[in-house]
Amino acid sequence: MLKLSKKSEYALMAVKYIALQQDKTCVTAREIAKNYNLPYELVSKVLQQLTRYNVVLSIQGAKGGYRLGKGTSDISLIDIISAVEPRHQITNCMMEGSSVKDCDHYDCCMIRDPLIKIQNKIDNLLKNITVTEII
Amino acid sequence: MLKLSKKSEYALMAVKYIALQQDKTCVTAREIAKNYNLPYELVSKVLQQLTRYNVVLSIQGAKGGYRLGKGTSDISLIDIISAVEPRHQITNCMMEGSSVKDCDHYDCCMIRDPLIKIQNKIDNLLKNITVTEII
DNA sequence: TCAAATAAGACTTTATTAGTCGGGTATAAA
DNA sequence: TTTATACCCGACTAATAAAGTCTTATTTGA
Numbered sequence: 126m127l128k129l130s131k132k133s134e135y136a137l138m139a140v141k142y143i144a145l146q147q148d149k150t151c152v153t154a155r156e157i158a159k160n161y162n163l164p165y166e167l168v169s170k171v172l173q174q175l176t177r178y179n180v181v182l183s184i185q186g187a188k189g190g191y192r193l194g195k196g197t198s199d200i201s202l203i204d205i206i207s208a209v210e211p212r213h214q215i216t217n218c219m220m221e222g223s224s225v226k227d228c229d230h231y232d233c234c235m236i237r238d239p240l241i242k243i244q245n246k247i248d249n250l251l252k253n254i255t256v257t258e259i260i
Numbered sequence: 261m262l263k264l265s266k267k268s269e270y271a272l273m274a275v276k277y278i279a280l281q282q283d284k285t286c287v288t289a290r291e292i293a294k295n296y297n298l299p300y301e302l303v304s305k306v307l308q309q310l311t312r313y314n315v316v317l318s319i320q321g322a323k324g325g326y327r328l329g330k331g332t333s334d335i336s337l338i339d340i341i342s343a344v345e346p347r348h349q350i351t352n353c354m355m356e357g358s359s360v361k362d363c364d365h366y367d368c369c370m371i372r373d374p375l376i377k378i379q380n381k382i383d384n385l386l387k388n389i390t391v392t393e394i395i
Numbered sequence: 396t397c398a399a400a401t402a403a404g405a406c407t408t409t410a411t412t413a414g415t416c417g418g419g420t421a422t423a424a425a
Numbered sequence: 426t427t428t429a430t431a432c433c434c435g436a437c438t439a440a441t442a443a444a445g446t447c448t449t450a451t452t453t454g455a
Contacts (some may be wrong), residue, residue: 127262127341127382129350129375131444137371153400164445173402186453187399202378206262215264236272237373239394240264246385247262250378259374266413288431299414308433321422322430 134211135163136171137259140205143181144197144260151190172208178208197260203251215244267344270298271306272394275340277330279395286325306344313343332395335371338386350379 138161143152154172158165172191175181179194193200207213218228218237228234273296278287289307293300307326310316314329328335342348353363353372363369 126263127345127348127350129262130442134351134371137374138369140366141370155400160395166446167444169401170403170445176401183401184453185401185451187397188454189400189452191401210262215262234273235276236269236394239389243385243389247283247382250381250385254374254378259371263413265411294435301415302413304432305414305434311432314412319422321429321431323423324431326432366453 127215128212129206131167132171133206135216136175136205136209137167137202138163139168139172139191140175140180140193140200141260143191143193144256147193149192151184151192153190156190167188174209175205178204180204180208193256197256200256201252202254202259203248205256206251215247261274262350264304264341267306270303270340271310271340271344272328272337273298274303274307275310275315275328275335275391276395278326278328279391281329284327286319286327289323311342313339315339315343319332321333328391332372332391335391336387337389338383341386350382353374
């Protein structure tokens with residue numbers, strides 16, 4: 126269905142929000158959730174995943190929160206989406222080390238090559254849009 | 261997750277299969293299902309949807325089956341995918357006539373415009389690949 | 396020490412996708 | 426005119442994935 130998950134949407138919103146508040150030392154998950162009326166737990170979870178991939182960095186404890194891990198022009202949309210959606214591939218068979226076990230038609234599949242090309246094009250598309258462009 | 265549905269995969273496989281058998285007057289759903297070991301009912305359903313959108317045309321009755329509705333260079337991947345997956349948009353809010361009811365953050369959404377641009381780029385990508393290119 | 400914040404994972408609910416089934420219609424050929 | 430083969434269509438079920446909730450632990454500034 127080529128549909129973006131809520132996680133990805135929330136991640137994009139969160140990163141954009143943080144990017145727009147760069148004057149502050151950091152921004153809390155609660156603030157983002159409140160501002161956009163999103164479930165706090167999910168926003169929180171998404172930010173934790175973004176932290177693991179260094180898209181944002183976290184400051185723990187009271188007065189803690191999140192700030193960007195790099196400059197806005199160094200964060201591409203693929204960084205954000207793949208952080209929260211590690212298996213964002215359009216089909217199972219194009220994941221790292223995929224094989225017959227991921228697909229009943231691995232051997233006879235006639236559409237894998239074209240799909241891999243499409244996957245690469247979509248990835249490039251998302252790679253070429255940075256946070257700078259969306260703020 | 262930007263993942264393609266099985267329906268779309270089967271549709272692509274079916275169309276490619278038919279395109280490769282153009283010497284035959286038509287190809288049955290059963291033949292396609294057997295050849296790729298796909299569930300017949302699903303292949304059948306997918307072909308019916310492709311028929312509605314004139315991607316293929318159906319010949320009813322005994323000795324019936326399917327053949328392409330247009331030339332291979334006139335069928336793009338977006339034709340095939342949108343036939344079986346009418347709501348293939350990356351988010352709900354970019355469907356024809358979408359409004360506040362489709363999204364809790366329609367009014368305050370800060371990422372809609374960039375996402376619409378991405379949607380358009382993906383659509384163009386799929387529009388520019390025809391069946392000719394994948395056979 | 397306390398309050399506010401992140402971290403992490405288990406769990407539940409809901410939505411979507413995938414697959415199945417049954418009955419209907421069309422048509423070539425015996 | 427009967428039969429076999431094939432498309433047509435919608436309802437249903439099962440499986441999977443996404444979305445959301447809850448609980449507990451850890452960090453740290455005041």
